[in-house]
Amino acid sequence: MRPEAQPPAPASAGPDRSERFPAAGWSDDGVLGGRLRLLQPRRGHRFGHDAVLLAAATPGAAGEHAVELGAGVGAAGLALARRVPGLRTTLVEIDPDLAAAAAENAARNGLADRVAALRLDVAAPASAWASAGLPAGSADRVLANPPFNDSKTRSASPDPERRRAHVAGAALLDTWIAAAARLLRPGGTLSLIWPADGLAEVLERIAGRFGSVALLPVHGKAGQPAIRVLVRATRDGRAPLVLWPGLVLNDAAGRPAAEAEAVLRAGEALPLAGA
Numbered sequence: 001m002r003p004e005a006q007p008p009a010p011a012s013a014g015p016d017r018s019e020r021f022p023a024a025g026w027s028d029d030g031v032l033g034g035r036l037r038l039l040q041p042r043r044g045h046r047f048g049h050d051a052v053l054l055a056a057a058t059p060g061a062a063g064e065h066a067v068e069l070g071a072g073v074g075a076a077g078l079a080l081a082r083r084v085p086g087l088r089t090t091l092v093e094i095d096p097d098l099a100a101a102a103a104e105n106a107a108r109n110g111l112a113d114r115v116a117a118l119r120l121d122v123a124a125p126a127s128a129w130a131s132a133g134l135p136a137g138s139a140d141r142v143l144a145n146p147p148f149n150d151s152k153t154r155s156a157s158p159d160p161e162r163r164r165a166h167v168a169g170a171a172l173l174d175t176w177i178a179a180a181a182r183l184l185r186p187g188g189t190l191s192l193i194w195p196a197d198g199l200a201e202v203l204e205r206i207a208g209r210f211g212s213v214a215l216l217p218v219h220g221k222a223g224q225p226a227i228r229v230l231v232r233a234t235r236d237g238r239a240p241l242v243l244w245p246g247l248v249l250n251d252a253a254g255r256p257a258a259e260a261e262a263v264l265r266a267g268e269a270l271p272l273a274g275a
Contacts, residue, residue: 011099011117020100031075033265035082038105040073041097047075049249049264050145050193050228053218055079056263057230057272058191062086064140067183069122069176070094074102074115076143081106081115083267090134091117123175126182134183142180143191146173148198174205181209184235191272192233193218196226212237216272217246221254232272244271 026039031052040046055076060066064087068077071091081089091106093099102117120132129135180190190210194202196217206213210233217226226246247270249260262268 011093011096011103011119021104026101032079032082032267035267036075036078036105036109038073038075038078039101039108040075041101045072045098047072051075052079052264053228053230053247053270054143054145054191054193055083056268056270057193057216057232058141058143059189059232059273060084060087060141064088065090065138066141066143067092067134067139069142069144069179070146071102071117072098074105074117076145077102078105078109078111078115079267080143081111082109083269087114089115090139091115092120092122092134093117094119094121122179123172129179129183136182137185139183140185140188141191142183142188144176144180145193146176148173148195173201177205177209181235186236188235190231190233190235192231193228194231196229199229199231202229202231206231206233210235210237212239214242214244214272216244216270219246219248221250222248222252222257230270230272 021039025042027042029038029040030036031038038047052075058066058080060080062085066077066080066087066089068074068089068091071077071093074091077089077091081087091102093102096119099117099119106112106115106117118132120128126136177190184190190206192202199215203213212234214232216230218228218230219225220227247260247263248257251257263270
């Protein structure tokens with residue numbers, strides 16, 4: 001990924017919503033049991049449970065500033081803002097159409113007064129971030145669902161937008177973690193969601209920048225190995241690692257588990273969102 005050629009600027013949905021987001025290309029979907037209504041493209045990268053789980057695992061308080069990296073249409077950042085009144089949130093996204101949709105989604109959900117969307121490459125230099133109003137140490141919370149399918153070991157989608165959102169290698173993960181470390185004040189937290197089989201890679205790359213790591217596995221079905229892991233790490237933290245009991249999305253019969261439904265539909269927070 002290369003830095004943006006143009007100076008970063010706040011994203012805008014433009015004057016004509018129907019022209020920018022035609023029904024043929026965009027869907028209007030409910031999140032958190034309808035607590036949020038989000039525009040998203042019908043083709044390419046579409047948000048799912050990962051975004052809601054990430055938001056539920058992210059701490060926050062009124063008066064703090066959270067930054068979502070690679071926000072897409074803003075599902076995770078907006079879910080966090082909906083859960084935490086008074087939290088200021090910046091949605092950072094490289095794709096101009098998705099960044100515009102994130103801005104539109106903030107407005108249509110009544111959150112534009114404290115949620116802004118910004119078109120910016122996560123890999124942009126520190127000077128570009130500072131010019132965009134995000135200098136070093138300006139965030140209390142960073143949350144991210146980085147691209148995670150290593151192109152060397154997993155098949156890539158033929159769709160270019162989906163491929164950009166999902167295919168990455170170790171170097172890109174390191175870039176995202178470095179950006180989070182720069183943005184966060186000492187004591188600020190980074191929240192990530194990542195495939196469970198790549199946990200060792202994440203722990204290796206946050207070492208030296210973050211500590212006080214807390215982990216929460218996510219199981220697709222009862223009795224099966226975890227498919228995702230939620231990670232919360234503290235900038236310059238020193239507390240020992242904590243492993244929380246796993247979250248099970250579906251019971252052995254495939255029915256949605258009550259604990260998962262409380263998070264995905266009712267908007268409840270996960271233990272990682274605590275102090």
